[in-house]
Amino acid sequence: MHFNKKLEKFFLLIIFIALGVLAKNYYTSHTFKDQPLSQKNQQRITLKEKEILQNMRKAFGYEKHYDLNVTDKFPGRLYGLTTFNEGKITIYLNKKVMQESMDYMVESVIAHEYAHALMFSLGHFEEDSGGHTEQWKEICQKLGGKDCRPYVDQKEIIMSKMPF
Numbered sequence: 001m002h003f004n005k006k007l008e009k010f011f012l013l014i015i016f017i018a019l020g021v022l023a024k025n026y027y028t029s030h031t032f033k034d035q036p037l038s039q040k041n042q043q044r045i046t047l048k049e050k051e052i053l054q055n056m057r058k059a060f061g062y063e064k065h066y067d068l069n070v071t072d073k074f075p076g077r078l079y080g081l082t083t084f085n086e087g088k089i090t091i092y093l094n095k096k097v098m099q100e101s102m103d104y105m106v107e108s109v110i111a112h113e114y115a116h117a118l119m120f121s122l123g124h125f126e127e128d129s130g131g132h133t134e135q136w137k138e139i140c141q142k143l144g145g146k147d148c149r150p151y152v153d154q155k156e157i158i159m160s161k162m163p164f
């Protein structure tokens with residue numbers, strides 16, 4: 001009997017520890033989503049944009065800056081997308097995937113979307129292969145994108161306003 005009581009206490013303790021870990025994970029993932037972007041991540045994005053603009057000047061002789069929004073209102077796991085709406089070009093990055101993919105975001109996604117934006121600016125609206133033409137790829141590489149391949153199975157150039 002004595003032994004069983006001890007065992008019971010032991011299992012109760014395990015359950016409380018497990019609940020604690022669960023609560024902590026829940027808290028961490030939710031605070032990350034609901035909080036504004038951390039200063040460190042914001043800084044990485046800003047620095048990368050500067051670098052991309054410098055690369056643009058080197059390759060094309062001009063710098064074109066686009067509005068870049070970080071949002072958690074994206075459907076699904078898409079990294080980023082670029083919209084062309086009545087002449088206005090906007091880049092969106094998905095905050096929901098930043099926690100696990102921030103390096104990819106900084107090294108590849110920003111240049112990837114900037115290349116779509118620049119293609120729009122140059123008057124290219126081809127939607128074949130989701131806008132991932134040879135010219136797009138070349139621009140992405142010149143802007144310093146580390147991985148200039150389309151994201152798997154995703155359409156992310158949009159010729160309209162986003163619903164948010």
Ligand SMILES: [Zn+2]
Nearest residue numbers: 112150151156
């Ligand atoms: Zn793309």
